[in-house]
Amino acid sequence: MEKHLKVSAIKDGTVLDHIPANQLFKVIDILGLSKITNQITFGTNLDSKLLGKKAIIKIADKFFEDNDINRIALIAPQAKINIIHDFQVVEKKVLSVPSTIKGIAKCMNPACITNHQDVETSFATISDSPELKLLCKYCEKVTDEKNLKIISNN
Amino acid sequence: MSKHLISIHDFSKEEILKVLSLASKFEERKSDPIFSDKVVASLFFEPSTRTRLSFETAANRLGARIIGFSDAVNTSVTKGETLKDTIKMVSYYADLIIIRHPLEGSARYASEVSSVPVINAGDGANQHPSQTLLDLYSILKTQGRLDNLNINIVGDLKYGRTVHSLMQAMSHFKPHFRFTAPKELRMPEEYKEQLKINGIPFDESERLEDGIENMDIVYMTRVQRERFTDAIEYERVKNVYSLKNEMLDFAKPNMKILHPLPRINEIHQDVDNSNHAYYFEQAGNGVYTRMAIIKMLLDKIDI
Numbered sequence: 001m002e003k004h005l006k007v008s009a010i011k012d013g014t015v016l017d018h019i020p021a022n023q024l025f026k027v028i029d030i031l032g033l034s035k036i037t038n039q040i041t042f043g044t045n046l047d048s049k050l051l052g053k054k055a056i057i058k059i060a061d062k063f064f065e066d067n068d069i070n071r072i073a074l075i076a077p078q079a080k081i082n083i084i085h086d087f088q089v090v091e092k093k094v095l096s097v098p099s100t101i102k103g104i105a106k107c108m109n110p111a112c113i114t115n116h117q118d119v120e121t122s123f124a125t126i127s128d129s130p131e132l133k134l135l136c137k138y139c140e141k142v143t144d145e146k147n148l149k150i151i152s153n154n
Numbered sequence: 155m156s157k158h159l160i161s162i163h164d165f166s167k168e169e170i171l172k173v174l175s176l177a178s179k180f181e182e183r184k185s186d187p188i189f190s191d192k193v194v195a196s197l198f199f200e201p202s203t204r205t206r207l208s209f210e211t212a213a214n215r216l217g218a219r220i221i222g223f224s225d226a227v228n229t230s231v232t233k234g235e236t237l238k239d240t241i242k243m244v245s246y247y248a249d250l251i252i253i254r255h256p257l258e259g260s261a262r263y264a265s266e267v268s269s270v271p272v273i274n275a276g277d278g279a280n281q282h283p284s285q286t287l288l289d290l291y292s293i294l295k296t297q298g299r300l301d302n303l304n305i306n307i308v309g310d311l312k313y314g315r316t317v318h319s320l321m322q323a324m325s326h327f328k329p330h331f332r333f334t335a336p337k338e339l340r341m342p343e344e345y346k347e348q349l350k351i352n353g354i355p356f357d358e359s360e361r362l363e364d365g366i367e368n369m370d371i372v373y374m375t376r377v378q379r380e381r382f383t384d385a386i387e388y389e390r391v392k393n394v395y396s397l398k399n400e401m402l403d404f405a406k407p408n409m410k411i412l413h414p415l416p417r418i419n420e421i422h423q424d425v426d427n428s429n430h431a432y433y434f435e436q437a438g439n440g441v442y443t444r445m446a447i448i449k450m451l452l453d454k455i456d457i
């Protein structure tokens with residue numbers, strides 16, 4: 001089969017592949033990609049055996065700290081991170097859900113202080129599979145995957 | 155112990171026992187004005203007469219002076235001041251802050267912005283650790299031990315904050331629990347799951363009269379009208395979960411009835427003169443327990 005890239009290659013930088021198509025804009029949000037000046041190309045609703053429809057993001061000349069990139073594990077746990085130097089993949093990274101999560105997620109408890117005053121949310125990850133469960137440091141309630149809402153950076 | 159008292163989960167078994175031991179020393183002395191140079195702030199963003207009076211009595215018996223408010227209506231909170239600003243300001247006035255606030259997690263947040271120790275006197279439906287400690291003190295005092303007791307917890311087991319904290323704190327001491335509640339208000343699965351993981355036996359019942367014999371502690375709680383969507387069901391349940399003196403005939407001599415108060419009709423007044431009734435003494439124990447908590451935080455005792 002002819003190899004043809006839907007999103008053109010970058011010389012140096014980071015490629016985020018296997019992002020569920022419906023999470024693309026949340027990933028952009030969490031990583032703050034709308035605020036950086038690097039060249040970014042992305043494709044979405046691409047066919048994927050694994051995910052059905054996937055998205056891919058290529059960011060030129062940008063390399064993330066593990067702590068930063070792991071933040072997207074909440075919404076795109078199967079994403080693959082490829083580090084590119086001179087058009088070659090020099091490193092592959094697998095995401096892991098961080099043990100503590102600050103910001104990013106909203107506490108599902110409507111009576112939690114974080115939903116009423118300007119307090120950054122903070123969770124301990126008490127389970128990451130089969131279902132993600134986050135324990136709020138403040139109200140001590142569990143927010144599970146199906147009730148997970150991502151806080152927008154914008 | 156940490157610098158603050160926010161959640162019973164922050165306490166190990168040893169730390170709990172140290173608080174109780176200090177409380178019993180205060181019970182012998184009643185008053186001990188060791189903090190006459192201290193100012194304690196009592197910030198009640200929602201009213202709670204019993205808790206406030208208990209804490210303020212404890213602070214007074216330790217010789218401290220008290221500033222604060224008993225409800226947020228006449229404060230700058232109504233002008234839109236954030237909790238952060240109120241706590242920051244007060245932590246420059248006082249040596250210790252006692253906070254009651256309707257939002258869950260508010261006390262933990264207050265402890266992060268305060269420069270002085272913070273005591274959680276209830277954060278919404280979340281935690282009320284001094285209540286749990288005084289419950290344990292009452293159990294220890296009446297039974298002479300905390301280990302291997304039969305404890306029947308009755309009433310609203312679904313939403314009751316007191317019940318969940320008590321259950322979790324008692325889990326350090328190998329109890330056998332019985333949970334007595336109407337179907338609508340049964341103990342949530344997540345808590346029962348936790349008991350199973352910790353190997354703590356429990357059974358469940360809807361019948362209060364079956365859960366008196368063999369018990370060391372019967373812990374009654376209020377079934378609140380607002381928990382029911384069906385008013386008729388509430389009326390039925392309210393009468394079923396009412397403890398009467400005639401039900402105590404076969405109780406063990408050491409059995410004590412506890413209740414966090416206020417009691418409405420879940421304990422009939424004819425129980426009050428029984429040897430098993432302990433709820434008013436329990437409230438009194440709150441003062442010694444809170445004296446112990448205040449002393450540990452102001453002395454920065456590393457327990």
